[in-house]
Amino acid sequence: MPTSTAKIEELVSREYQHGFYTPIEEETLPPGLNEDIVRLISAKKNEPAWLTEWRLKAYRHWLTMKEPTWQNVRYQPIDYNAIHYYSAPKMKSRPKSLDEVDPELLRTYEKLGIPLREQELLAGVAVDAVFDSVSVATTFKEKLAEHGVIFCSFSEAVQNYPDLVRQYLGTVVPYNDNFFAALNSAVFSDGSFCYVPKGVRCPMELSTYFRINAAKTGQFERTLIIADEGAYVSYLEGCTAPMRDENQLHAAVVELVALEGAEIKYSTVQNWYPGDKEGRGGIYNFVTKRGICLGRGSKISWTQIETGSAITWKYPSVILRGDDSVGEFYSVALTNHYQQADTGTKMIHLGRNTRSTILSKAISAGHGQNSYRGLVKVMRGAEHARNYTQCDSLLIGDRCGAHTFPYMEVRNSTAIVEHEATTSKISEEQLFYCQSRGILLEDAVSMIVSGFCRQVFQELPMEFAVEAHKLMGVSLEGAIG
Amino acid sequence: MSMSKQPLLEIRNLHVSVDGTPILRGIDLLIHRGEVHAIMGPNGSGKSTLCYVLAGREGYTVTKGQVLYEGRNLLEMSPEERAHAGLFLAFQYPVEIPGVGNMYFLRTALNAIRKHRGLEPIDAMDFLQLVREKAKLVGIDERLLKRSVNEGFSGGEKKRNEVLQMAILEPTLAILDETDSGLDIDALRIVADGVNALRNEQHAVLAITHYQRLLEYLVPDYVHVLVGGQIVRSGGPELAAELERRGYADLEPQATATLQ
Ligand SMILES: Nc1ncnc2c1ncn2[C@@H]1O[C@H](COP(=O)(O)OP(=O)(O)OP(=O)(O)O)[C@@H](O)[C@H]1O
Ligand SMILES: [Mg+2]
Secondary structure (H helix, E strand, O other): OHHHHHHHHHHHOOOOOOOOOOOOOEEEOOOOOOHHHHHHHHHHOOOOHHHHHHHHHHHHHHHOOOOOOOOOOOOOOOOOOOOEOOEEEOOOOOOOOHHHOOHHHHHHHHHOOOOOOHHHOOOOEEEEEEEOOEEEEEOOHHHHHHOOOEEEEHHHHHHHOHHHHHHHOOOOOOOOOOHHHHHHHHHOOEOEEEEEOOOOEOOOEEEEEEEOOOOOEOEOEEEEEEEOOOOEEEEEEEEEOOOOOOEEEEOOEEEEEEOOOOEEEEEEEEOOOOOOOOOOOEEEEEEEEEEEEOOOOOEEEEEEEEOOOOEEEEOOEEEEOOOOOEEEEEEEEEEOOOOEEEEEEEEEEOOOOOEEEEEEEEEEOOOOEEEEEEEEEEOOOOOOOEEEEEEEEEEOOOOOEEEEEEEEEEOOOOOEEEEEEEEEEOOHHHHHHHHOOOOOHHHHHHHHHHHHHHHHHOOOOHHHHHHHHHHOOOOOHHHHO | OOOOOOOOEEEEEEEEEEOOEEEEEEEEEEEOOOOEEEEEOOOOOOHHHHHHHHHOOOOEEEEEEEEEEOOEEHHHOOHHHHHHOOEEEEOOOOOOEEEEEHHHHHHHHHHHHHHHOOOOOOOHHHHHHHHHHHHHHOOOOHHHHHOEEOOOOOHHHHHHHHHHHHHHHOOOEEEEEOOOOOOOHHHHHHHHHHHHHOOOOOOEEEEEOOOHHHHHHOOOOEEEEEEOOEEEEEEOOHHHHHHHHHOOOOOOOOOOOOOO
């Protein structure tokens, strides 16, 4: 099927839609990293001493660490002294309302399809907009406050809710967890913070939209979400960046804490600039995301649609400490051209009757390389723990690759751990069947890919499902027929 | 038959190879609107190959001959264009498409064809009504409509699903590749009904079958016998009965294929 392979490859290689740059005056710290830079970032944010100390501890530990090499990706060594660790649009002070926000910034988000004026927003979604190193706006704050929900930038949380931040920061991803988490702990600049009080069902979807704009700048955001007893929150995250020939580093940390009976649903549509067709440029997306089900009967669910970035290295994980707690990981990762993804999850079962589900869908096209890497660990006390893992790979063309690295450590004999994996090629037979019914080849490809991802798309909140389908060149109906 | 009328399908001395192996070796066939043709023939004689070539599947190389559809060169058209022009193939082995809803698939197909005919996409409610009506006609359980295309369908259910698609898309030329195989008696009648519903001055049917049984319900105007990649005999419905009695044994491929 040589002709249709070529056609299919052409179809999946769409141009990047969000590659523009916003010419805006930014304040950028000189490149390179040392204790002074760490102190300077902390000072810019007017942080309490304990936090400055925490950053320094992380920085000193980072100096002793080596960049990981076990992942199945290849890239040129990163020069950590060439990176700017802080870049922020110039503002007199943090704007109190949208009227004080630079209109250029508002236009940027509009162009990205994220209007920040509340009357224009999707009803039911509150947005925190992070531009390079800082949060520029958070919408619907007052409405959320009526329900006792705190949703603000991380910097604000440090000022206004220092006790909550101090109580939970680093409890899920310690500052010395891994190379990139340590780096993030030292230099993180902003991100989102959310606290949902006892028994409250957050009345709207919360979302953060990350935008990298400045050149040669790393983005190191930190997100912390706490759902108190019986609370529920659904959180969405989106990301884009300009097209550039050099690679840019994005090393974020996300920590989720679910107390007894609480539920956190965290969804990501990751569309960082993936680099060009020859593999030049693109974001290195080296991210540590982890949640802990602290309380009994709590639940954390990760859903990710990873279509962007030159390299993706992320393993959103769940520590199932509370008895009867539930962890879920639903993933679609698409690699095209020279993109590489090494992604998966870790499910750590500590409590009794803990359950986890892993569903990974990997699509590779062009020279894309896609690896699933997942760990299921059942500790001695996790009586009757259960895990079900399913990893499916779909290959488009014959120059791409799909790999699966499942790890299992089971220390309790009552546990049941199941793993299934499949690899398939987009089949000429399926395409021809669709075409013979009058469906155009490009729609047929979308339809088949979308069908392949259906179970994961179903986990997304409606607004994001639309976005995800568009991203994959797929109409929404394709998956929900 | 009036010779002045333009044939719907005109196959002239068609030779087709697959991976360098000649499979069809000089097929001639004329089909006019309003006619029902049946092709019978032993396993491996090239019946499905003929179907695939007509529907435009890749990997089938036409080495000689031509095919005209409504006077146009069919072989130059993409599979989609052929479908838009009213050609439909009910597959001998219908394909499963995991995760794609049967209803959605049907609607996408119908709208693609409607678009070609200059019609608006069908309204969701109208479509639902249309599908319900046709599903009842072909005896398809509504639950099958909610599942993924052919996924986990039984052999017979897959065949019925092909007939449902045909009933909804209303093709000008319907090609049925052994749609009767693996069907129970009731379903057989349904296939025949589906075909007979298309039986009017506008449409034509080419039905591949191994069994005379189908042809009792669906009395063809012409029966052709395909052996070794050639049509070795053509006749009326009585030919099917004869084949049923005597088999294909004394029919050898030859250079001259008789046409009416
Ligand atoms: N790739 C291939 N290379 C060589 N020969 C092939 C290839 N594909 C099909 N054939 C042969 O072509 C011949 C015709 O096959 P076809 O499927 O058209 O037969 P058929 O008449 O439909 O048979 P049946 O009644 O069993 O459905 C068979 O002998 C088959 O083995
Ligand atoms: Mg056949």
